[in-house]
Amino acid sequence: MKSLIIFCGILLITGTSEAQFKFLANNSSDQYKAKIFVDKCEGNACGGKATIIVYDKITNREIDTFHSEDLDFGLTESQNAKLGWLELGKYQTPLIFGDFNFDGMEDLAIRNGNNGAYASPSYEIYLSSKENKFVKSGELTKLASENLGMFDFDKKTKQIAIHQKDGCCFDKTINYKFDAKNVLYEESSVIEDSSIADMVTVITQKMVDGKMKRTVQKFKMKDYYNQ
Template sequence: MMNSRFLLPFTLFAVAAFGQNHFELKDASKNYDVKINVENCDKDECRGKAVIDLIDKKTSKKFQTFTSEDLNFYLKEDQKPTANIIQLYDEQSPLIFDDFNFDGTEDLAIRNGNESSYGGPSYEVYVFNSTKKQFVISEELTNLAYENLGMFQTDSERKRLITYAKSGCCWHLTTEYTVVPKKGLLKVYELEEDATGGDERVKVTKRELEDDKWTANIKDYPISEYYKD
């Protein structure tokens, strides 16, 4: 059974109840203008239930409507939200437009609270379905955005999705995935940095999937040398 959180974006809220907390974004997407109505705004931060409308740039007609239980975001100096910013331990925009499955069409991730690792931002991730001609929720990609340190990074040149995880100050894991058509995500690379030994050294383990087999390379460095940059 699908986790109940995937049902949230399809629950509509009354836009009129959100008062004047209305924002329009013209440059977030190459295909759509965006209208956002969010429940609460206080100074430079907004959060709460929100409705997001995508407006087709070519026809100026509403293309699709989404909702979020908690579209938490900060406002820029011009009192508008950002889009498409993903910074580890820093700003992550309420809306991320990108081609997450590398099929040549624009996809969309929508902020929904702070339920990822260490209370970081969490996202529902939608991919464009060329048959249905609309965005549909991707459970697999949404899980990726909930189970790691915020939204994953997209490397379009290498066609990789990159996640980050940690445990305390001294253990970090970077993981890369490819997207296999009709099969989903395939983990192909891990970088584990383990400095939990307490001896001022870090054990660095690189694992790669090559020809359907995992290989591992393990090296040990002084912490001062490894993190000098």
Template sequence: MTMNMNISNYYRSLSAFILLGPLCFGQYQFEVKDASKNYDAIIHIDNCFSDQCMDKGTVELFNNNNTKVQTFTSDNLVLHLGEGQRLERGKVIPLKKEQSPLIFGDFNFDGTEDLAIRNGNMGNYSSASYDVYVFNSTRMAFVKSKELTDLGSNYFDFFETDPVRKRIITFGKDGCCRFFTTEFEVIPQKGLDKVLEKEEDSSEDGYVKVIIKEKKNNKWTTRTKVYPSDQYNR
């Protein structure tokens, strides 16, 4: 009789574990409040260690009325704690903008706020990489952009935006002495068009060779100039 009761209790416990999974033990939770003018976020990550997290996680986005608007997942959310912060399961830990694995901005220059979510270190020289979601006004939801995710994942860290010229600017490097800048024009309803490539090569002692390839009227031109190292500023 006792053995049957123990077996019954075991299977009840096992069923609860299967149903609830990690909720039985709690996840690490973080809150981001100052990264966006329109949204706050709650981040859940399964595993953290020391002063950083690098694991699968979810991001819950809330509007200014504290209504949840969308949930996202990332296979590798990466974030670092600030000085004096301590990991504790079940406790909501606040993150400053510079700690957050989220980047908000108008990446496609349509007047609405978009979102980039850290997806590991897949960028140039193992730099930060991001999945990029643009806000779709028709669906009233964030939709993942393949083009912008490629730019956010394959270059050196996250890209910059130039809202005046409506361009996205990416960076890269090769070894100690070669740096690359690439600019893409954002064309509404069409996508991205690469319009500039710039290479700065300081491998020759005392000099910097700059090669600029630029697209104008669907034609590419190339300009090359060599500067003394002490007279060149990147």
């Protein structure tokens, strides 16, 4: 009976391994590479539950393992996921590496479905630690999951920007920075509202001496968008 249980367990593991599609992400980072195992690939679309194993690019040492409920990404017409290990292009992979909190260490964003505004891509954010492990950031994951896709991050200004939209005529960009204690705060925002006739109302807010300064400007639509 014991032998039968072990044999069935081996069959289950083998079946699970064969059912998964396997990918390599070797060109998305200067420091890391990854192996990706995902449940579903139909046509040019892959997704579903996935496991991601991240390795040091130089030493090949395994760094960390992650899981996604829906690692949604696409393939080109020439790529066939059924042929075994398939290498993904730099901008094709559902992993985004970058220094999101501007501490000099490379962090990781992992695609997790389309839960953002207007069914846009959503990501879970993991920050690199000095122990060569990644720690999930709740506040950055929220920014990357509840707005229009992944946030922008600018190394020069050390600023994170999210984008929001409400219908055809309301767009908002919010810019965040980290303070000296590495606490995220809203540094500025810009609202563009073109819902009234042929006018665009621009509302700008910016943190000045610890207080948010607000300005409102109105432009002719043709003049504003031709600037």
